[in-house]
Amino acid sequence: MKRVNRKENKQERWQTKRAGGDFVDKLYAYRNLHAHALFSSLGRLVASRFSSAMTIVVLAIAISLSSGFYILVANLQQLAGNLEASNQISLFLKDEVSEARANKFADSIRKNPDIQDVKLITKEQALAEFQAYSGFSEAVKALKKNPLPAVIQVLPKNAFENEQALEVLLDDFKRTAEVDFAQMDMQWVKRLQSIMELARRGVTLLSLLLGIGVLFITANTIRLELHNRRDEVVIAKLVGATNGFICRPFLYSGFWIGFFSGVMAWFIVTIIMLFLKQSVENLSRLYDDSFHLLFLGFAETLSLLFISSVLGILGSWIVLHFQLRQLKPE
């Protein structure tokens, strides 16, 4: 009996020692576990550099496609954004309409309560403006007669947002005797903007698809890694590893794969943009330098890296969620 008691005492001491290690020590240990998983997964990526490189290149191409289209649309939008869409209508007056009659006509339009502003540009003003801005001043001087028509610029009230009402107004002007030709100045801008909207949606959809692709490519890579390290996982489980402990290095692997793909995609996009930069600037110079190529900015680069890392983590999480349960120790 006495002997049994002694055994129990020893057992108790044994147990208290088991709980050893103070809180700070454990906190450090937890941090070390993460650091270890972070760097060991990086190490494994480097160790199998050929297959890692192949995966990362494929992912980088997918990611650079969607970010490339994104930056393309952003550039086009910048181009379209310089042109403010307004409802301004230009009335080109017939050649025989005198300046006095044009003034009278402009006054009559001004009285219309739907009209916000009216501006008459006489033939002479138009010519002066043309000479100043077009660069054809010498050629114009050579002309015997002013070829430019007088123009009345009509700005309807803002309430006139309705496209159809504008059309009616435009048709009314077209039927007026003084008017040779009437057009809505910015109609093409609106069309361009609709096209841009369509392109933006297209890019969003494409990015979504490519993102799903990235997700599943990562998932498959992690699945292979999980398969290769099956023994390790099973042994870790047998000696009491939680799923969290087992998942951690794989999640970090997913993170690294996503992160490096993002970095590589950034380089792909940037190199392509640098490649295009010269020709775009040449083109822009021909159009009085109003356009400059947009590159991936700081915030965009950050979100590119963030999204690709998250996709990597998510991809490996999917696999771990569905496959870890099947890895039972035998």
Add this chain to the structure above:
Amino acid sequence: MLQFDHVSMRYPAAGDVLRNVSFHLERGEMAFLTGHSGAGKSTLFKLIAVIERCSRGQVLLDGENLNQVKDRRIPFIRRKVGLIFQDYKLLQDRTVFDNVALPLVIAGYGHHEVARRVRAALDKVGLKNKEKKYPAVLSGGEQQRVGIARAVVNKPPLIVADEPTGNLDPELSAEIMHLFEQFQQVGVTVLIASHDISLITQMNHRILKLDHGQLVAS
């Protein structure tokens, strides 16, 4: 410490592997489990490690019903059981030190504590100077000692060994068995499955004999 209470285990394909098995191991007790191949020894161990759950009856470890534990709790139950395998189950790409350290790393021990305990465990099994070696360069007996060091490094109250000497010659087998006796003497409960009747009868401990899934001697 470990109690089997009318435990039956039925696999859909193989039928009844364990039938109405009942026994109780006291804290600090050492017992051998013997029986022909296919008598249900491995299944019994799977129930202790919660790799499987029994079809009927209940398995109690340290008062906890293993049939009812939630999946989330299983890792913590396994930390109370030091498992030892016939094929050692060592990680071939890790050093002896890292292999033995695994349970401590998993349990979240700090670096210094891990090093101290691993060295103590390796010292205990007589492999103090082999910590930097890889398992592949060790002999079978040494590999099994690494496996034992890994099983005891976390100081579990129960050690369960499945044919730990199955691949070893008689002299090494006896040494390994004496090692287990030393753990028993400091209060650890030990259950060892073994074929080696002559060895285990010499050792004068309780013997549980399984025959076609039934406990025929205890």
